[in-house]
Amino acid sequence: MSLRDLYTDVILDHYKRPRNKRAVENATHAVKGHNPLCGDKLDLYIRLEGGIIADVGFTGQGCAIHTASTSMLTERVMGKPLAKVKELIDAFLAMLVESGEADEEKLGELIVLQGVRELHARIKCATLSWHTLDVALFGGGVEERTDTEGLEVGA
Numbered sequence: 001m002s003l004r005d006l007y008t009d010v011i012l013d014h015y016k017r018p019r020n021k022r023a024v025e026n027a028t029h030a031v032k033g034h035n036p037l038c039g040d041k042l043d044l045y046i047r048l049e050g051g052i053i054a055d056v057g058f059t060g061q062g063c064a065i066h067t068a069s070t071s072m073l074t075e076r077v078m079g080k081p082l083a084k085v086k087e088l089i090d091a092f093l094a095m096l097v098e099s100g101e102a103d104e105e106k107l108g109e110l111i112v113l114q115g116v117r118e119l120h121a122r123i124k125c126a127t128l129s130w131h132t133l134d135v136a137l138f139g140g141g142v143e144e145r146t147d148t149e150g151l152e153v154g155a
């Protein structure tokens with residue numbers, strides 16, 4: 001099995017059995033995300049307690065890349081303090097949108113989504129939930145980042 005197949009398997013596993021795909025009771029944050037290029041729709045729910053993500057979940061509909069990325073996001077930020085969450089968001093967006101450099105130590109399993117960078121039209125599928133999380137917790141400041149650069153609209 002090649003590394004690429006392995007990555008595909010991880011993505012498909014999260015797509016078929018998304019983790020934390022549910023609304024969160026007593027959510028302190030609920031934010032919508034939409035990727036019109038693909039049609040991915042996201043409702044992201046977070047319950048923040050004492051600066052820690054006590055619970056996180058999502059509902060909505062989207063493609064395999066979006067669903068897998070969001071499922072992995074929820075697993076990774078569950079129980080984490082805000083500072084760690086921000087570090088992870090920045091590392092993930094750097095891998096797909098900015099420098100293209102992947103900090104494997106920080107990203108762990110999320111590295112499987114690195115290949116999406118080559119599929120320009122799908123980058124937003126992978127980053128939608130991360131931007132939405134950033135907006136929900138940190139007010140974003142990322143709404144129109146450069147992830148549409150080089151995008152083949154309609155591709």
Ligand code: ZN
Binds near residue numbers: 065066125
């Ligand atoms: Zn998509």
